[in-house]
Amino acid sequence: MTQRKTPTDSVDIGFTRRDWFRVGGLGTASLALTPALVDASVDRTFGRAKNLLFLFLSGGPSQYETFDPKPDAPPEIRGIFKPIATNVPGVRICELLPRTARIADKLCIVRSMSTGDPNHESGGYWVNTGYRYTGTNMRSVHPSDWPTFGSIVKMLKPSSQVPFSTVVLPEPIIANPGIFLPGQNGGFSAGFLTKIPVVTCRSGQPGKSNDPVKPMKSIDYTPSVGFPPDPPSASI
Numbered sequence: 159m160t161q162r163k164t165p166t167d168s169v170d171i172g173f174t175r176r177d178w179f180r181v182g183g184l185g186t187a188s189l190a191l192t193p194a195l196v197d198a199s200v201d202r203t204f205g206r207a208k209n210l211l212f213l214f215l216s217g218g219p220s221q222y223e224t225f226d227p228k229p230d231a232p233p234e235i236r237g238i239f240k241p242i243a244t245n246v247p248g249v250r251i252c253e254l255l256p257r258t259a260r261i262a263d264k265l266c267i268v269r270s271m272s273t274g275d276p277n278h279e280s281g282g283y284w285v286n287t288g289y290r291y292t293g294t295n296m297r298s299v300h301p302s303d304w305p306t307f308g309s310i311v312k313m314l315k316p317s318s319q320v321p322f323s324t325v326v327l328p329e330p331i332i333a334n335p336g337i338f339l340p341g342q343n344g345g346f347s348a349g350f351l352t353k354i355p356v357v358t359c360r361s362g363q364p365g366k367s368n369d370p371v372k373p374m375k376s377i378d379y380t381p382s383v384g385f386p387p388d389p390p391s392a393s394i
Contacts (some may be wrong), residue, residue: 212307214286216279216331219254226269227252279333298337 220237222228227241227250241250244262251259251267258265275281280291287304305313308324315324 216282221251225251226266296333296337
């Protein structure tokens with residue numbers, strides 16, 4: 159039995175050997191498996207995917223307005239939009255996505271994911287880091303926060319020019335009054351990492367094709383002092 163803890167040791171989650179086999183192929187836990195635990199018959203290729211686009215809709219369209227219409231729910235729950243058929247028998251999505259419906263056979267739709275947290279801040283933190291949110295809602299980043307997966311990618315594969323290893327579009331999520339939300343920025347909130355790998359942020363006005371991509375360097379962070387002042391050219 160092993161124990162996994164948060165930075166503040168506030169939550170203990172036990173995993174047995176059986177648990178590791180069950181979840182090993184579902185996330186980063188699979189990286190911890192040694193070759194001796196991997197079935198020799200499994201194809202050892204990484205696959206053809208070279209990039210990952212993570213679309214995080216903070217306060218955006220809900221599941222019943224996208225991939226889980228819930229046609230049998232009460233009217234006040236399911237909303238005004240109707241489900242439509244896709245090119246996969248038995249799979250229906252919202253009528254707002256007619257083109258997506260034509261390529262549903264290329265998708266893997268997961269409707270069972272739920273954080274059990276209705277708040278944007280804490281729920282978003284959970285999704286972007288994989289760990290429960292601690293502290294009060296509407297707080298800014300803290301040294302004890304878990305890093306987002308974007309920060310980890312940037313740390314493991316540093317990049318200072320195109321193609322960047324991690325890019326955030328169009329800007330980090332900041333709540334009123336100017337609170338830099340933890341865990342909801344793919345790479346900006348590096349949490350307890352000793353060196354904050356700041357991702358490249360492309361900002362500007364929509365529709366301007368000549369808006370340059372602005373690279374940003376890593377920022378030294380001292381918990382007792384805080385973040386250094388942003389340089390004039392920074393766009394965060």
